[in-house]
Amino acid sequence: xxxxxxxxxxxxxxxxxxxxxxxxxxxxxxxxxxxxxxxxxxxxxxxxxxxxxxxxxxxxxxxxxxxxxxxxxxxxxxxxxxxxxxxxxxxxxxxxxxxxxxxxxxxxxxxxxxxxxxxxxxxxxxxxxxxxx
Amino acid sequence: xxxxxxxxxxxxxxxxxxxxxxxxxxxxxxxxxxxxxxxxxxxxxxxxxxxxxxxxxxxxxxxxxxxxxxxxxxxxxxxxxxxxxxxxxxxxxxxxxxxxxxxxxxxxxxxxxxxxxxxxxxxxxxxxxxxxxxxxxxxxxxxxxxxxxxxxxxxxxxxxxxxxxxxxxxxxxxxxxxxxxxxxxxxxxxxxxxxxxxxxxxxxxxxxxxxxxxxxxxxxxxxxxxxxxxxxxxxxxxxxxxxxxxxxxxxxxxxxxxxxxxxxxxxxxxxxxxxxxxxxxxxxxxxxxxxxxxxxxxxxxxxxxxxxxxxxxxxxxx
Numbered sequence: 001x002x003x004x005x006x007x008x009x010x011x012x013x014x015x016x017x018x019x020x021x022x023x024x025x026x027x028x029x030x031x032x033x034x035x036x037x038x039x040x041x042x043x044x045x046x047x048x049x050x051x052x053x054x055x056x057x058x059x060x061x062x063x064x065x066x067x068x069x070x071x072x073x074x075x076x077x078x079x080x081x082x083x084x085x086x087x088x089x090x091x092x093x094x095x096x097x098x099x100x101x102x103x104x105x106x107x108x109x110x111x112x113x114x115x116x117x118x119x120x121x122x123x124x125x126x127x128x129x130x131x132x133x
Numbered sequence: 134x135x136x137x138x139x140x141x142x143x144x145x146x147x148x149x150x151x152x153x154x155x156x157x158x159x160x161x162x163x164x165x166x167x168x169x170x171x172x173x174x175x176x177x178x179x180x181x182x183x184x185x186x187x188x189x190x191x192x193x194x195x196x197x198x199x200x201x202x203x204x205x206x207x208x209x210x211x212x213x214x215x216x217x218x219x220x221x222x223x224x225x226x227x228x229x230x231x232x233x234x235x236x237x238x239x240x241x242x243x244x245x246x247x248x249x250x251x252x253x254x255x256x257x258x259x260x261x262x263x264x265x266x267x268x269x270x271x272x273x274x275x276x277x278x279x280x281x282x283x284x285x286x287x288x289x290x291x292x293x294x295x296x297x298x299x300x301x302x303x304x305x306x307x308x309x310x311x312x313x314x315x316x317x318x319x320x321x322x323x324x325x326x327x328x329x330x331x332x333x334x335x336x337x338x339x340x341x342x343x344x345x346x347x348x349x350x351x352x353x354x355x356x357x358x359x360x361x362x363x364x365x366x367x368x369x370x371x372x373x374x375x376x377x378x379x380x381x382x383x384x385x386x387x388x389x390x391x392x393x394x395x396x397x398x399x400x401x402x403x404x405x406x407x408x409x410x411x412x413x414x415x416x417x418x419x420x421x422x423x424x425x426x427x428x429x430x431x432x433x434x435x436x437x438x439x440x441x442x443x444x445x446x447x448x449x450x451x
Contacts, residue, residue: 005393005428015419020371020406022414031374031406031416039422054393054430054438061395064387065426072383073401073420082374084367085316087360095155099358106412107361109351110135114361115411121143121358123151125158125167 005055006047007062012040018077024102028086029117036074041066087119097123136347137336138363139321145331147357149195152305156192168301169193175293180242185293186249190235193305197331199228200258200274208258208274211299213291216274224273227261227328231302240289248286252278257302263326268333270306272299318373319366322346329353339366364408371406371416379404392434399424 019035043062045055055062087099099119107116159167166172169189177183200208205224206217232254239249258274275295279287321337325346328334334353338346342365354361379401386396402421409415430438 003427004430005395005426007426009424009426011422015403015405015421018404018418018420020416020418022416031371033418036420039420041424043426058389058393058428061389061393061428062426064389065395065397068385069383069397069399069424072399073422076381076383076401077378077404077420080378082371083317084370084374085319085360085362095158097151104412104414107354107359109353109361110347112135112363113411114140114363115367115414116354116356117360117362118356119358119360121147121151123154123158125155125162127162 003047004051005058005061006045006051007043007055007065008046010042010044012042014040016040016073018073022084024104024117025081027099027102027119029084029102029104031082031084033077033080036078038070039073041069087117095123095125097121134347135349135351136338136342136344137361138339138342138366139316140334140336140348140353140361141359142332142334142353142356143358144333144355145195145197148333152195153192155305156189168304171297171301173293173297177289177292180289182243183289183293184241185238185289185297186240186247187236187238187294187297187301189233190237190251191233193302194232194234195306196230196232197228197328198230199223199225200230200256204256204276205258205274208256208276209291209295210274211272211296213295221273224258224260227263229259229261229270229306231257231259231305233257238290238294240286240293250281254278255298257298259302259306261328263328268326270303272302275299275302316362316366317370318376319369339363339369341365341369364411367408367411367414368406371408375404375406375418388431389428391431392437393428393430395426395428397424397426 016037016039018033020031021034022029022031043066045052090097099121101120103118105116107114156169159169164170172184172186174182174184200223202223206215208216210216210219210221235251235253236255237251239247241247256276257272259270259272262269275298279290282290320340322340324335324337326335332353336346336348382398382400384398388394400423402423404420406416406418409417
């Protein structure tokens with residue numbers, strides 16, 4: 001059975017601006033979605049005459065859907081974190097080199113701007129295999 | 134203009150700090166069984182089985198640069214012959230020297246008290262090669278003060294200690310690595326490693342960067358340990374980071390006061406995230422979504438609509 005209720009859908013603004021912040025978390029460069037606004041959904045009756053009339057009469061349904069959908073992208077994205085890059089432990093023979101104190105800055109080299117990260121490295125000998133300590 | 138998307142560097146001071154930490158940690162974790170403190174046995178004719186023990190009394194110190202001709206000529210090659218006598222040329226290119234201030238070494242022939250002593254200012258020379266992201270270390274010379282050694286001691290040490298030290302120093306130099314940064318979802322071309330003064334550096338381009346890598350004339354940061362990332366590289370990492378969320382769907386359905394059923398289904402069609410500024414690092418990001426909405430009257434809703442239409446028609450007829 002075809003829909004007797006029909007709405008045109010629009011979002012304003014589209015695309016919607018969200019905020020992503022980038023910070024250092026331990027030894028990793030981590031992006032976090034910090035702000036996702038309501039997506040500005042609007043529904044307006046559409047279709048043939050009968051559909052438009054019924055959809056207009058049942059506009060509370062549109063209000064219900066707008067209230068439910070507007071925060072969906074926020075629910076799906078806000079607070080999500082993404083590891084963009086990290087200095088992984090570097091295994092060499094029987095030692096492991098790890099990075100810490102990662103700090104961000106900028107540098108211009110050869111006329112091009114770069115993100116610069118500085119770190120402190122430390123080396124430790126791996127315990128002999130079979131060791132429980 | 135320089136062309137690279139990712140780079141890293143470490144200076145000599147940091148490498149020596151790593152070497153010192155390696156020395157301390159090795160002595161704590163595996164005393165007597167590490168490159169700085171070890172034992173090896175070998176059958177040396179006509180003595181029979183000889184056991185050699187050595188111990189560095191302080192952490193070795195790394196330096197970059199070729200030795201002088203005189204120092205080189207006096208150093209031993211892997212066979213225990215002086216490089217001068219063997220006619221080996223002074224190494225060129227990337228050369229590392231590991232200096233050991235004090236080392237004790239002794240050997241024991243079965244049933245005989247250990248023979249040996251302390252040697253000072255031992256220096257090992259190694260060439261460094263950088264094929265496809267690696268640091269290949271080849272020990273090419275070893276300076277060891279054997280002036281106080283008896284001929285037999287010298288023969289035994291050159292037969293056993295020199296190869297053992299070659300192996301040990303190669304393991305020590307294994308800590309020479311440029312910090313590699315693992316970028317989420319980003320493919321880089323093979324890393325180009327170079328020794329620039331007292332800095333070991335590595336650089337690479339994105340596989341999507343078709344221009345050849347070029348670090349000529351670049352003045353690297355003077356930070357002890359650094360990593361650099363270009364805007365395209367961060368953009369690629371951001372794109373990879375948000376990709377799992379693109380296309381995510383949401384939907385629901387329900388009934389409105391028993392009069393109508395409704396439903397919707399939507400998705401996050403796109404997520405754009407690109408670098409705004411690099412310092413401080415900011416991101417410009419946006420999303421687009423789509424939605425389909427539908428519904429239909431229930432039987433009760435349909436009946437009400439019919440009644441409503443009839444009532445309307447009746448009113449119009451009056």
